[in-house]
Amino acid sequence: MTKVLTVADMTLREILRRRAVLVIIAMMPLAFYLSRRGDHLGQSIRFVCLGLGWALSTAALFTGGAARGLEPRLRLSGYRAHQLYLGRLVALWAAGGLLSAPYFLLILVDQDGVSHGAIALIMVLTVAVAAPFGLALSALLPRELEGTLLLLTVVGLQMIMDPADASSRLLPFWFSREIATYAVDHTDTSYLARGLVHGAVCALVLTALVALLSATRLRRRPHLRFVT
Template sequence: MLLAIAGISLRELTRRRAALLLVIALPLAFYAARSDEPGQAVRFLALGVGWAVATLALFSHVGSRHLDRRLAVVGASPTALLLGRQLALLGTGFTIAGAYLVLVAVAQDVERLWAVALLLGTTVLVAAPLGAVVSLALPRELEGALALLAVMATQMLADPEGTLAKVLPLWSTRELTTYAVDATGEEFLHRGLLHFAAAFALCACGAWAAAVVRLRPSTPPEPVPATAA
């Protein structure tokens, strides 16, 4: 069941070639804007990958509403539908992240390339369920994509040491980027992984709750009793 749903999700995404290519290309623009500074370039690239994967997740979950309702009627559980779509999105996200990891390896002098791989991987893991959560709060693609872009822009611009930045889902990118590029102590790695674990747990639980709410059976209105003439 999971593989079948994942296959359906991948086919849905590949049908929208123009949107898919634009979303995949956006992290490159983020990276190119700061390519002269390795730390900023890698962090902005990770945030761009996060936005791309979250947006693809938003598109997938919004576009599949009617199909998922039909599958739920024939016995598919909300959990299976969510996991199947997330499997497809994670596969797509890791492919995008892998391509950009090659770019970093070729174009940047990074002390710990494996930590860049960890950075991009954790970003994908948070972004995929984040897009699913937003698809319930904002069930239209344009509004959802703008909301995700606002989250990523705030993550970029907010003071990394401030409270606002730390409560956003991808603050871990700052700590992991510092560890990867500047070869700092392992406290940056530990803080980044701890924040990632908390953000992933919250987004995953939120995505599951969103799937349950979205596919809950609707109860027909109770018939109004006829009044005696």
């Protein structure tokens, strides 16, 4: 557990070093929220959650890329693969919680007549999904530009696709629409249940994918050469 927390501390320090990026990430959900606040209450809440997901996924993407060169040395120092990816996830989940808190307070003050508990649930699931999603992209696409473009594509599709379409359920943040509908329109609990199941499954699948990709990559020894 100590090594996991050490990796988490290192990851948070790496994130805090990029101050300009932090400011942009922190303001991104606000821009999403204000773009729909005036006339689309449900969409403004859904968009601020998508903004949180996009911001945290981007942070995770760059964090995974930055850690790639350090991981082999940590492995040689006795760190195991699961301690490395769990440490990064803990740091990103903590950062996501800190990022989400002021936006939840904003909705709490600015929006009446909605289920604030359900909105808090959306944010919790968004943080839980976004962190492993960004790390998975960084593992699958080592170059940050390709990962950023794919992330932009996924979030863009999340915004423009019809949420009622079955194919939209393959996107990682589909749950935000279901739970937001329950929170704003006070529909029956089937929306809440579908959103909870979708968000939990996405978080578990993406975390398992990060574990698999990290274990596979760190098992390789490209620096070793066998002499025959």
